[in-house]
Amino acid sequence: MAPPPPTVLFVAALGLTLEGVVAPVSRALESHGFRRVAVAGRGSVTPSLRRSFDEVHEITPFRRAGLGGLVRAGRDLARIVRDERPALLHLHTPYAIALGRVVARATRTRHLAVVHGTLFGAAGRSGRIFAAVESASARFTPWYVTENPDDQASYRRLAPRSQVRLAPCGGAGVDVVGLRAARRRADEGGHRAPRVLIMGRLTPDKNLDLAVAAWRLARQTRPDLELRVVGSTVAREPSWAPPEEAGIVPAGWTDDPAAELAAADVVLLTSLREGFPLVVTEALVVGTPVVVVDNRGTRAVARHVREGLLLVPPDATALALALLAQLRARTVQIRPESLLAWQREDVAAFHADRILEAVGGMPTGVARGAGPDR
Numbered sequence: 001m002a003p004p005p006p007t008v009l010f011v012a013a014l015g016l017t018l019e020g021v022v023a024p025v026s027r028a029l030e031s032h033g034f035r036r037v038a039v040a041g042r043g044s045v046t047p048s049l050r051r052s053f054d055e056v057h058e059i060t061p062f063r064r065a066g067l068g069g070l071v072r073a074g075r076d077l078a079r080i081v082r083d084e085r086p087a088l089l090h091l092h093t094p095y096a097i098a099l100g101r102v103v104a105r106a107t108r109t110r111h112l113a114v115v116h117g118t119l120f121g122a123a124g125r126s127g128r129i130f131a132a133v134e135s136a137s138a139r140f141t142p143w144y145v146t147e148n149p150d151d152q153a154s155y156r157r158l159a160p161r162s163q164v165r166l167a168p169c170g171g172a173g174v175d176v177v178g179l180r181a182a183r184r185r186a187d188e189g190g191h192r193a194p195r196v197l198i199m200g201r202l203t204p205d206k207n208l209d210l211a212v213a214a215w216r217l218a219r220q221t222r223p224d225l226e227l228r229v230v231g232s233t234v235a236r237e238p239s240w241a242p243p244e245e246a247g248i249v250p251a252g253w254t255d256d257p258a259a260e261l262a263a264a265d266v267v268l269l270t271s272l273r274e275g276f277p278l279v280v281t282e283a284l285v286v287g288t289p290v291v292v293v294d295n296r297g298t299r300a301v302a303r304h305v306r307e308g309l310l311l312v313p314p315d316a317t318a319l320a321l322a323l324l325a326q327l328r329a330r331t332v333q334i335r336p337e338s339l340l341a342w343q344r345e346d347v348a349a350f351h352a353d354r355i356l357e358a359v360g361g362m363p364t365g366v367a368r369g370a371g372p373d374r
Contacts, residue, residue, distance in 0.1 A: 006087040007035040008355060010053070011077065013063035013095045014234070015045035021116070022092060023052035024172035028348040029355060037084055039077060043235065055084075063095050064236045074099055081107045087359045088112060094119070098133060101141055112143040112358045114351070116170070117275030117297060120154050134158060143358050145351065147171075147276035148300030165354060170276025170297070173347030176339065179258050179285040186262035186286075194222060194327055197264035197288075199230040199257060199279050200271075202240045207270040207293070207314065212243060214268070214319035219247060221324055230260050261286045266326045269293065272314060276300050281342060284308055284334055289326040291319060304342075308332030 008029060010022050018038050026036045038045075038053040041061035050056050059076035062069045081089070081103060089111035091100035097113045104111035119130035138158035146152040147170045155164045196218070198211050208229075215227040225247065232253040233239040242250045254260055257279075261267060267283040267290045274280075274297030281301060283290050292298040294311040302309050308331055310322040340346070 005033050005035045006359060007037055007084050008088050008090055008359075009037045009039060009081065009084055009086040010090045010092070011039045011096045011100045012092040013041050013044075013061075014093075015040040015049050016234070017092055017116075019046060019049045019052070021171040022090070023049070024344055024348040025090075025351040025355075026052045028345075028352040032352065032356065034087075034355075037080075037086065039080060041073070061236060062099060063093075070095075070099060074103055077103045078107060081109055088355060090114065090355065092116060094130065097141070098137075101137060105140055110358055111141060112145070112354060113141045114167075115144060115146045115151050115155065115275065117147070117273055118151050118154065119273065120151070120296075122273060138162075143354065145354055148296045150296040150299070151275065167276070167347065168341035168350055169347045170281060171278045171347075172351070173344035174278065174282050174285050174342050175258075176285055176343050179261070179282055180287075182256075182258035182262040183287045185259070193224045193226045194265045195226045195228050195263065196323060197228050197230065197260060197267050197283075198269075199260060199267070200269075201237070202229070202231045202233050202242075203237050204240050205238070205271070205273075206240070207272055208240050208242075210293075210314060210316060210319070211268050211270040212248070213316040214270070214323060215247075217316055217320035218323040222327065225327075228260070228264065230254055230257070258282065258286060261288055264288050265330070266291060266323055268319070268323065269298070270314065270319065271295070274298055280309070284332055285339070285342070287332050289330060289332055291322040291326055293319075304335050304338035306333040306335060308334075 012018050018040055029036055036053045037055045039057045042058040045056055045058055057080050060069055060072040062073035089100050089104050089109055091097045091113045093116055100111055119127045142162050144155050144162055144164040145167050147167050152164050152166045196215055219225045227248045229242045229250045242248050261283045267288055269277055269280055269292040272295055274295055276297045280290050280292055289308045291310050293314045298311055302311055312318045312322045
């Protein structure tokens with residue numbers, strides 16, 4: 001009788017993360033004979049998520065749930081680990097990494113942490129707690145994948161005996177062909193007012209009041225400039241609502257974000273913390289210029305871009321001037337080797353190879369840019 005296939009248990013606080021970031025990696029693992037199981041906070045799993053995994057479990061919600069929620073979620077996760085007996089826990093986002101690290105040690109299960117962003121250097125209580133927790137416990141995780149060189153350097157310092165690899169792109173990469181097709185469709189459209197686009201989660205964490213302030217200043221020079229806000233709130237997260245004023249056009253989340261990116265004249269991102277922002281990467285692939293606040297993640301993207309991305313300090317006047325400059329320039333040029341490395345299939349293969357390495361298998365080596373420091 002053949003032994004059962006090895007199981008990889010993917011853990012994230014939200015089903016949204018599993019669906020948007022982890023599902024392509026899960027699909028890339030299918031041909032290697034793994035059983036792929038997903039775990040997320042209760043109430044965040046959508047029916048479509050189940051198409052990319054063999055099994056989906058929901059546990060006590062633990063994102064921003066306080067110590068009690070984390071303890072209950074830890075018990076739930078430990079029970080699932082004992083039942084599933086995974087070869088590897090694949091952990092995503094800070095809450096899941098902290099929770100999964102504890103459960104992995106308690107159950108003696110291998111684990112790999114994918115760091116989509118950190119709070120290192122962040123001001124306030126959350127930043128101090130994060131730094132203290134990671135300083136004390138980062139060394140207990142044997143394998144890391146980070147999305148920018150700054151986070152890679154931080155974890156190499158905190159976990160000097162761990163393997164810390166740098167992913168070629170954020171999340172699961174981008175659909176280059178689909179994004180380029182969206183640009184062609186947008187170019188066929190008619191004339192409209194110039195548009196600045198904000199797209200993503202509507203939460204104060206994204207520093208969206210600063211984005212509005214910058215747009216207002218830019219509008220003093222370009223009175224016809226529109227601010228389109230595409231996004232939605234997330235459960236258990238503080239919400240932000242766009243002001244009701246002329247020129248601001250709010251919209252709910254869309255099933256076709258590529259069309260929104262292609263229809264914009266400039267994409268604006270004012271978040272102070274990012275791992276490797278996909279909305280920025282996708283906008284650049286579409287061919288839409290971007291203005292971003294300088295942080296660990298946006299600096300990582302800038303390394304790959306010759307023209308079309310402006311890094312700016314978190315200041316409304318500086319951001320407004322950058323918006324006006326990008327409206328005039330309308331030029332994007334990505335390094336060709338970076339564009340190849342960002343493709344979704346290659347990024348998913350990179351993460352699949354890291355999983356194979358962690359469980360003692362042989363990586364495929366098909367992902368571009370998967371050398372020793374990648």
